[in-house]
Amino acid sequence: MTEQPLEQPHRSPPMTDGTAHLPTRVTDRLGTQLSPVPRNGTRSPMHRTRHPDRPAEERRGASAPALVAVAHGSRDPEAPRTVLALLDRVRDLRPGLDVRLGHIELNAPLLPDTLDGLRGADAVLVPLLLGHGHHVKHDLPATAAAAPGVRTRIAAPLGPHPLLVEALYGRLVEAGWDPADQGGRRAAVVLAAAGSRDPDSARDTRHTARLLAERLGVPVVPAYASAATPTVPAALRALAARGRHRTFVASYFTAPGRFASACADAVPHRAAAPLGAHPAMARLVLHRYDQARAASEGARAPADAVSLLASA
Numbered sequence: 001m002t003e004q005p006l007e008q009p010h011r012s013p014p015m016t017d018g019t020a021h022l023p024t025r026v027t028d029r030l031g032t033q034l035s036p037v038p039r040n041g042t043r044s045p046m047h048r049t050r051h052p053d054r055p056a057e058e059r060r061g062a063s064a065p066a067l068v069a070v071a072h073g074s075r076d077p078e079a080p081r082t083v084l085a086l087l088d089r090v091r092d093l094r095p096g097l098d099v100r101l102g103h104i105e106l107n108a109p110l111l112p113d114t115l116d117g118l119r120g121a122d123a124v125l126v127p128l129l130l131g132h133g134h135h136v137k138h139d140l141p142a143t144a145a146a147a148p149g150v151r152t153r154i155a156a157p158l159g160p161h162p163l164l165v166e167a168l169y170g171r172l173v174e175a176g177w178d179p180a181d182q183g184g185r186r187a188a189v190v191l192a193a194a195g196s197r198d199p200d201s202a203r204d205t206r207h208t209a210r211l212l213a214e215r216l217g218v219p220v221v222p223a224y225a226s227a228a229t230p231t232v233p234a235a236l237r238a239l240a241a242r243g244r245h246r247t248f249v250a251s252y253f254t255a256p257g258r259f260a261s262a263c264a265d266a267v268p269h270r271a272a273a274p275l276g277a278h279p280a281m282a283r284l285v286l287h288r289y290d291q292a293r294a295a296s297e298g299a300r301a302p303a304d305a306v307s308l309l310a311s312a
Contacts, residue, residue, distance in 0.1 A: 195224030
């Protein structure tokens with residue numbers, strides 16, 4: 001197989017969602033202790049404290065749409081546990097917000113069941129997905145349209161976004177990335193993603209790779225577990241051929257699963273963990289939720305479900 005040329009760090013195009021002003025680094029201001037969550041992805045009210053991330057209208061008691069986080073689903077038992085931990089962080093950031101979980105496949109609760117439990121209510125579906133692939137473009141709108149009892153809006157996927165770069169950076173540091181590697185001639189990173197035949201999904205992954213390359217000052221090469229090339233082993237070989245022997249694998253997955261494990265196995269001693277419940281991920285989930293709400297302000301919702309794909 002002909003190896004693709006390395007993607008060198010260069011300035012990425014300006015963000016279009018008005019969030020380029022966000023800090024390039026998010027500090028962990030959250031506690032690490034997570035409380036248990038029932039199987040349906042909801043949690044009983046516990047201690048609640050006022051938090052600056054809570055919008056003013058909600059502090060005044062106005063009703064807010066439910067946030068329905070949409071996960072892909074996995075046979076790996078760690079995947080749903082990781083997603084529930086992420087949603088716990090989201091609840092801690094936005095006390096009082098109705099946060100629920102729905103899976104596209106493989107795990108309960110499935111998204112149609114979650115929406116059925118919200119009949120007569122408003123909800124914003126936030127995909128815990130990292131690009132504009134088939135699930136975001138087709139599966140989520142179809143599922144929302146099939147649930148006429150709930151008025152829905154669909155937020156943009158999580159990526160690309162600077163907060164994802166913060167989460168990727170944090171996981172790389174945990175895997176052994178050292179500040180001394182910054183700008184080094186031997187260091188490089190493979191951004192390992194699931195892969196998709198949708199060109200928009202591949203574009204989003206390349207965009208994230210460019211943002212991460214700017215942050216690290218070294219080449220960041222996108223690679224894929226399926227449906228696209230290069231594979232992670234091929235990307236590692238191409239980097240080694242150019243003298244980049246200190247190479248890390250950044251796991252561009254929301255939660256553990258078969259693809260994430262396969263990518264990590266290519267370089268187990270320098271493979272970062274999936275993004276999971278990193279604090280930057282929780283802030284990004286809420287940002288996408290708020291973004292979808294703001295995009296629909298002033299618009300009258302039709303009687304049936306409304307699907308609004310917010311801009312990335």
